[in-house]
Amino acid sequence: MTTDTTGAIPPVGETDDDLIQLLTPEGERVHHEAYTPRIDDLDRAALEGLYRDMVLVRRFDSEATSLQRHGELGLWPPSLGQEAAQVGSGRALAPQDYVFPSYRELGVAWTRGVDLHQVLHQFRGEDHGGWDPAAHNFHLYALVIGSHTLHATGYAMGIQRDGDVGTGDPDRDRAAVVYFGDGATAQGDVNEALTFAAVNDAPVVFYCQNNHWAISEPTTRQSRVPLSHRGQGFGVPSVRVDGNDVLACYAVTAEALERAHSGGGPTFIEAVTYRMGAHTTSDDPTRYRTRADEEVWRRRDPIERLATLLRAEGSGEEFFTALEAEAEAFGEGVRDYCRAIPVPPDSRMFENVYATENAQVSAEREWFTEYQEGFDTEEAAG
Amino acid sequence: MTATAPAPANQRLAMAKAINLGLRRAMERDAKVLLMGEDIGALGGVFRVTDGLQKDFGGDRVVDTPLAESGIVGTAIGLAVAGYRPVCEIQFDGFIFPAFNQITTQLAKMHYRSRGRVQVPVVIRVPYGGGIGAVEHHSESPEALFAHTAGLRVVSPANPSDAFTMIQQAIACPDPVLFLEPKSRYWDKADVEVSAAEQVLDADAGLNQARIVRPGTDVTLAAYGPSVATALRAASAAEAEGHSLEVVDLRSISPIDFDTLTESVRRTGRLVVVHEAPVFFGAGAEIAARVSQECFYHLEAPVARVGGFHAPYPVAKLEHDYLPDLDRVLHAVDGVLAH
Numbered sequence: 001m002t003t004d005t006t007g008a009i010p011p012v013g014e015t016d017d018d019l020i021q022l023l024t025p026e027g028e029r030v031h032h033e034a035y036t037p038r039i040d041d042l043d044r045a046a047l048e049g050l051y052r053d054m055v056l057v058r059r060f061d062s063e064a065t066s067l068q069r070h071g072e073l074g075l076w077p078p079s080l081g082q083e084a085a086q087v088g089s090g091r092a093l094a095p096q097d098y099v100f101p102s103y104r105e106l107g108v109a110w111t112r113g114v115d116l117h118q119v120l121h122q123f124r125g126e127d128h129g130g131w132d133p134a135a136h137n138f139h140l141y142a143l144v145i146g147s148h149t150l151h152a153t154g155y156a157m158g159i160q161r162d163g164d165v166g167t168g169d170p171d172r173d174r175a176a177v178v179y180f181g182d183g184a185t186a187q188g189d190v191n192e193a194l195t196f197a198a199v200n201d202a203p204v205v206f207y208c209q210n211n212h213w214a215i216s217e218p219t220t221r222q223s224r225v226p227l228s229h230r231g232q233g234f235g236v237p238s239v240r241v242d243g244n245d246v247l248a249c250y251a252v253t254a255e256a257l258e259r260a261h262s263g264g265g266p267t268f269i270e271a272v273t274y275r276m277g278a279h280t281t282s283d284d285p286t287r288y289r290t291r292a293d294e295e296v297w298r299r300r301d302p303i304e305r306l307a308t309l310l311r312a313e314g315s316g317e318e319f320f321t322a323l324e325a326e327a328e329a330f331g332e333g334v335r336d337y338c339r340a341i342p343v344p345p346d347s348r349m350f351e352n353v354y355a356t357e358n359a360q361v362s363a364e365r366e367w368f369t370e371y372q373e374g375f376d377t378e379e380a381a382g
Numbered sequence: 383m384t385a386t387a388p389a390p391a392n393q394r395l396a397m398a399k400a401i402n403l404g405l406r407r408a409m410e411r412d413a414k415v416l417l418m419g420e421d422i423g424a425l426g427g428v429f430r431v432t433d434g435l436q437k438d439f440g441g442d443r444v445v446d447t448p449l450a451e452s453g454i455v456g457t458a459i460g461l462a463v464a465g466y467r468p469v470c471e472i473q474f475d476g477f478i479f480p481a482f483n484q485i486t487t488q489l490a491k492m493h494y495r496s497r498g499r500v501q502v503p504v505v506i507r508v509p510y511g512g513g514i515g516a517v518e519h520h521s522e523s524p525e526a527l528f529a530h531t532a533g534l535r536v537v538s539p540a541n542p543s544d545a546f547t548m549i550q551q552a553i554a555c556p557d558p559v560l561f562l563e564p565k566s567r568y569w570d571k572a573d574v575e576v577s578a579a580e581q582v583l584d585a586d587a588g589l590n591q592a593r594i595v596r597p598g599t600d601v602t603l604a605a606y607g608p609s610v611a612t613a614l615r616a617a618s619a620a621e622a623e624g625h626s627l628e629v630v631d632l633r634s635i636s637p638i639d640f641d642t643l644t645e646s647v648r649r650t651g652r653l654v655v656v657h658e659a660p661v662f663f664g665a666g667a668e669i670a671a672r673v674s675q676e677c678f679y680h681l682e683a684p685v686a687r688v689g690g691f692h693a694p695y696p697v698a699k700l701e702h703d704y705l706p707d708l709d710r711v712l713h714a715v716d717g718v719l720a721h
């Protein structure tokens with residue numbers, strides 16, 4: 001293990017006795033009494049499916065990152081390195097579960113069937129969202145850190161009132177799942193959300209991706225204890241999971257959902273992962289972390305370790321070659337799609353400010369329309 | 383037809399009781415309506431506005447929440463996304479600020495952000511304003527901070543009858559509504575037409591509309607919430623001195639019904655705006671600017687504003703100096719009449 005200069009990198013697997021792991025960085029399965037049975041349903045086809053998810057998401061993400069570099073997107077928050085934490089968790093959800101994402105949840109969006117291209121709209125500055133939340137049970141991204149953990153908790157309280165927990169019907173019982181970062185855990189809203197969830201036994205899963213950094217601040221600037229211990233302090237059952245282990249992320253989410261669905265209340269999951277790229281494309285990680293640290297985590301790459309397992313368990317090279325071709329084709333379309341996103345009409349500014357007619361908005365819209373038309377008339381007049 | 387319609391069931395109610403009855407009606411009408419806030423259950427709220435509702439509707443619909451304002455509004459947003467119509471109580475005006483972020487960045491904008499796909503019909507009830515001899519943070523008028531935020535509606539009833547109707551309209555409204563309850567008027571009693579609620583609910587515009595509560599010819603007084611009663615008293619006093627004041631109860635602070643207001647000013651040629659909030663950057667500033675622009679050729683005098691000072695809300699022993707009272711309103715009226 002390298003020297004830890006920043007205090008930011010816990011040597012995963014060495015001192016973290018409580019860290020749930022089902023697949024080592026070397027790609028070997030680990031048996032865990034409680035959690036291994038949770039992945040019994042994942043046969044090789046399913047594992048290949050998870051691998052495909054991660055590869056395609058990473059491919060899309062790298063295209064989006066370079067699109068930003070070429071000035072086609074205003075900003076992009078890369079998810080590089082967090083694919084297992086997102087895909088593993090996302091694939092454990094039932095279709096009727098409702099997700100409140102943060103702003104880096106490309107992999108979760110993918111598992112909810114969101115066409116990833118739609119995520120570009122927000123970062124190109126064409127939309128504040130880009131997809132229909134109800135169509136995918138995947139809410140809009142949340143940019144005010146932690147604010148959405150309360151929305152998820154409230155939504156879960158709605159699920160309770162609808163009687164959709166503890167029915168025993170796997171197609172009916174549902175939960176809310178909220179994704180947020182390690183920095184977010186310092187926010188008051190997250191702490192209030194844990195309180196509300198706990199006292200109400202709300203069917204909500206708090207999924208914290210501890211990617212070690214909140215922009216330039218290490219997790220040690222946010223908390224003196226492992227984040228999962230904070231969950232326990234609220235009376236919320238909590239687990240720490242190796243966030244680069246897609247199988248373990250799947251297993252702990254499945255357990256948390258079972259608890260929520262059956263009426264057992266909330267769970268806090270800390271997925272210990274690493275943000276391999278920049279925080280966003282405007283960030284410069286060389287100012288606050290070392291190459292050596294990054295190298296440590298590169299060796300824990302979530303995609304590589306699943307590839308090793310798949311090869312060991314019989315996936316042939318044709319699977320990998322075909323997937324490579326699929327990813328290539330997927331990536332190629334992204335640029336064209338992005339460039340073709342039209343500039344929205346001016347009138348969009350005034351749409352849906354209120355659900356009802358509003359005199360203030362109507363007056364300003366009318367004024368602006370006339371003002372704009374004035375230019376057209378001037379032009380026509382030459 | 384010879385049969386006459388049954389006489390409207392009038393009840394003489396205090397404003398707090400009228401709101402209570404309005405909440406009850408809304409909850410009976412729609413099972414998705416639920417109340418949430420601190421101490422609103424067994425206690426009935428610190429002002430007893432929710433008195434008896436938990437007993438009748440249960441703890442799942444009248445929810446005693448943890449003591450966390452951001453949590454109250456934030457979870458209400460989630461409940462609204464899930465199809466509920468939460469009505470939050472913030473215990474006092476000065477304690478709304480922990481929820482300011484949820485209200486302004488989340489609640490007000492979710493409909494817009496989702497391009498209309500998500501509705502968040504949350505009502506936030508706030509006992510607001512001064513005049514009850516309270517300690518610090520219990521007497522504030524933060525309406526301008528919220529009216530400045532697009533996506534929110536901000537309203538304040540001035541009498542029991544309006545309070546009864548408007549709370550039901552606010553709950554039925556698909557937009558988020560900040561519902562400011564003038565706490566100094568909670569105990570004022572008046573006749574409330576409790577049978578009239580159903581028809582007004584359908585009138586979407588009802589919640590937006592200003593109302594001329596006293597016609598007059600010399601000066602328009604514009605007020606809302608707790609200041610309407612002050613304006614009405616000033617109008618009575620002025621009458622004795624031979625001046626006819628028209629009092630407009632704005633009822634809605636965002637949006638403002640400028641049509642009703644400017645029509646009145648065009649008739650009277652003079653306007654005095656009265657509110658408890660500080661005058662500086664207050665609702666009166668917006669009103670004065672708009673009316674000056676739209677009624678420039680009808681105005682006989684500059685628009686005058688009467689309100690709180692640019693100082694923190696003072697100690698209770700001084701609040702009578704801070705709040706616009708009859709004399710200060712009449713002083714401003716004299717000023718505009720002197721032109």
Ligand SMILES: Cc1ncc(C[n+]2csc(CCOP(=O)(O)OP(=O)(O)O)c2C)c(N)n1
Nearest residue numbers: 104143144145181182183184211213214215
């Ligand atoms: C309330 C708030 N404060 C500050 C910011 C600016 N900001 C954006 S992302 C970020 C760091 C978030 O870190 P973390 O919660 O760990 O999530 P990560 O980005 O690492 O996934 C900050 C400070 C914000 N968006 N919201």
